[in-house]
Amino acid sequence: xxxxxxxxxTRLEAIADDTAELEQLVARRLDGEPLQYIEGSAAFGPLxxxxxxxxxxxxxxxxxLYEIASKMVRNPEVIVDLCTGSGALAxxxxxxxxxxxxxxxxxSEDAIEVATENKYRxxxxxxxxxxxxxxPLPASLLGEVDLLVVNPPYIAENEYDSLPEDVKRExxxxxxxxxxxxxxxxxxxxxVSRWMRPGGVVVCEIGETQGTSAxxxxxxxPTVVRKDLADRDRYIVAVKP
Ligand SMILES: C[S@@+](CC[C@H](N)C(=O)[O-])C[C@H]1O[C@@H](n2cnc3c(N)ncnc32)[C@H](O)[C@@H]1O
Numbered sequence: 274x275x276x277x278x279x280x281x282x283t284r285l286e287a288i289a290d291d292t293a294e295l296e297q298l299v300a301r302r303l304d305g306e307p308l309q310y311i312e313g314s315a316a317f318g319p320l321x322x323x324x325x326x327x328x329x330x331x332x333x334x335x336x337x338l339y340e341i342a343s344k345m346v347r348n349p350e351v352i353v354d355l356c357t358g359s360g361a362l363a364x365x366x367x368x369x370x371x372x373x374x375x376x377x378x379x380x381s382e383d384a385i386e387v388a389t390e391n392k393y394r395x396x397x398x399x400x401x402x403x404x405x406x407x408x409p410l411p412a413s414l415l416g417e418v419d420l421l422v423v424n425p426p427y428i429a430e431n432e433y434d435s436l437p438e439d440v441k442r443e444x445x446x447x448x449x450x451x452x453x454x455x456x457x458x459x460x461x462x463x464x465v466s467r468w469m470r471p472g473g474v475v476v477c478e479i480g481e482t483q484g485t486s487a488x489x490x491x492x493x494x495p496t497v498v499r500k501d502l503a504d505r506d507r508y509i510v511a512v513k514p
Contacts, residue, residue: 281308288312305438317361319368322391324359327383329447331361335424335478337501338508339365342422342476345510349373349419353468355406355461356380356425358447360388360399366422367397373419375399378409381446406460407468418468423461424478427487429454455486458509462490469494469513481505 277285277299285302288311289295301311307330309315315324317331318339324330339362349370354363354377363377377399379385385403392399402409428436428448440448450456458479465475475494479487484498484506494511501507 275303277302284308284312305442307439307442310442315359317359318365320361320364320391320395322359322361322364323387323394325387326442327381327444328359328387329443331359334501334507335361338362338422338424338476338478341499341508341510342366342420342474343369345474345476345512346370346420351414351418351420351470352376353410353414353418353421354378355421355423356457357388357401358384358424360391360401362422362424363388363399363401364391364395364397366420367399368395376402376410376414378402378404378406380405381444383444384447406457407464410468415468417470419470419473421465421468421473421475422477423475425457425461426450427454427458427478427480427483454480455483455490458483458487459490462487462494463492465491465511466493466513471513473513475509475511475513477509477511478507479509481507484509 285298309324309330315322315330352366352373352375357363357377357379363375367375382403385401388401426448427450430452487509488496491511496509496511498506499508499510
């Protein structure tokens with residue numbers, strides 16, 4: 274980045290105490306630090322979330338996932354958010370469905386620390402646990418999940434070098450899935466069905482070129498690919514028969 278866009282400069286001006294501090298903040302942004310890390314927070318729907326170098330900055334596309342998911346269920350009792358990061362999806366869904374039990378997991382201890390801070394910051398009671406995908410979920414949830422949402426890492430290793438500098442500042446575990454980019458989606462697709470209640474809904478964010486391959490990764494469930502506002506393939510939606 275060689276210049277700060279005016280709307281970003283306005284946001285930095287709002288948090289700087291004086292000109293010297295503003296110059297420091299501008300230098301950090303020009304060096305590639307995400308704007309939300311500098312601000313220390315990010316909006317996600319109605320929520321204000323702590324974000325820093327331990328977690329991905331929640332994206333508008335993921336708010337799109339939240340919109341789709343929350344419209345597809347009525348009075349869910351059990352909600353799961355895999356790969357929760359800052360806790361954005363889990364906390365937004367708890368706010369939307371206060372009586373639901375919400376379980377969120379992440380392989381990164383750092384991410385679960387941030388999600389825990391966000392749980393207290395937003396006064397929302399969700400269950401958070403560290404571990405690989407479904408591993409930390411209580412076995413009692415098998416066959417009981419009404420809604421499962423996930424924004425997994427889905428970028429291939431060989432695409433890393435060409436990512437924008439601010440994306441490279443985010444945790445690599447949050448963006449890079451493995452050699453093909455599909456590894457985490459495939460692991461989810463292979464075992465999600467047994468966690469779902471009949472009629473339960475799965476919504477998974479994907480990369481825009483992954484529609485066909487990601488849909489085929491959901492082995493036991495019928496799937497459809499949904500697009501984002503820019504008409505790009507962005508979500509796999511599956512409903513357990
Ligand atoms: C793309 S970020 C999504 C974060 C958050 N859900 C959001 O939408 O802003 C992916 C998250 O998945 C986590 N992750 C990566 N591999 C995982 C795995 N095998 N099991 C659980 N979490 C994983 C990363 O630590 C990261 O927090």
